Amino acid sequence: ETGVTQSPTHLIKTRGQQVTLRCSSQSGHNTVSWYQQALGQGPQFIFQYYREEENGRGNFPPRFSGLQFPNYSSELNVNALELDDSALYLCASSIGGQPQHFGDGTRLSIL
Amino acid sequence: DQQVKQNSPSLSVQEGRISILNCDYTNSMFDYFLWYKKYPAEGPTFLISISSIKDKNEDGRFTVFLNKSAKHLSLHIVPSQPGDSAVYFCAASRNNAGNMLTFGGGTRLMVKP
Numbered sequence: 001e002t003g004v005t006q007s008p009t010h011l012i013k014t015r016g017q018q019v020t021l022r023c024s025s026q027s028g029h030n031t032v033s034w035y036q037q038a039l040g041q042g043p044q045f046i047f048q049y050y051r052e053e054e055n056g057r058g059n060f061p062p063r064f065s066g067l068q069f070p071n072y073s074s075e076l077n078v079n080a081l082e083l084d085d086s087a088l089y090l091c092a093s094s095i096g097g098q099p100q101h102f103g104d105g106t107r108l109s110i111l
Numbered sequence: 112d113q114q115v116k117q118n119s120p121s122l123s124v125q126e127g128r129i130s131i132l133n134c135d136y137t138n139s140m141f142d143y144f145l146w147y148k149k150y151p152a153e154g155p156t157f158l159i160s161i162s163s164i165k166d167k168n169e170d171g172r173f174t175v176f177l178n179k180s181a182k183h184l185s186l187h188i189v190p191s192q193p194g195d196s197a198v199y200f201c202a203a204s205r206n207n208a209g210n211m212l213t214f215g216g217g218t219r220l221m222v223k224p
Contacts, residue, residue, distance in 0.1 A: 033211065033212075044214070092210070099209030104152065
């Protein structure tokens with residue numbers, strides 16, 4: 001059984017740029033969530049997709065957007081990058097109400 | 112406003128002893144609680160969960176206790192092993208499911224041989 005995989009592992013961008021992070025959900029999982037984890041803090045919920053529709057969103061501005069594809073893989077897009085966007089971005093997948101399984105994350109650094 | 116809090120940033124325990132990690136929450140709408148373990152450079156790994164209709168759930172060496180009136184939960188690890196050394200996150204959800212989670216800030220557990 002293949003787990004949640006994320007790409008890239010690390011990424012460096014500059015302020016004002018745009019970034020796309022990718023996630024392949026665990027086999028059979030139809031729900032994908034994205035979280036932002038700043039240094040020394042717990043993960044913060046960004047949004048969740050179920051069957052290609054956003055069905056939940058945390059306290060993040062609209063420049064954070066996402067997509068889920070028919071094969072349940074997902075993208076997180078962030079526009080107009082700010083210094084505070086530097087963080088570990090975690091993708092998690094699940095099916096039904098089962099606990100989410102997390103990928104190892106993408107470390108995004110904004111210069 | 113932090114809705115889920117882990118007030119102890121770190122905890123050190125001797126191998127073989129009990130580790131007790133604590134978590135408090137403020138939102139009475141939370142109805143499902145989870146504990147995750149995180150090693151460096153890896154994503155969080157699910158450990159154990161509990162629904163608000165229960166007050167205890169056990170899985171091997173791990174037991175989670177929920178006190179709804181106090182809005183408090185704890186994770187007990189018995190006996191503690193050096194491989195348990197990691198950061199532990201408490202998380203909660205409002206939809207009686209293990210997704211759209213609100214996390215605490217984490218507690219770093221160090222188990223000394």
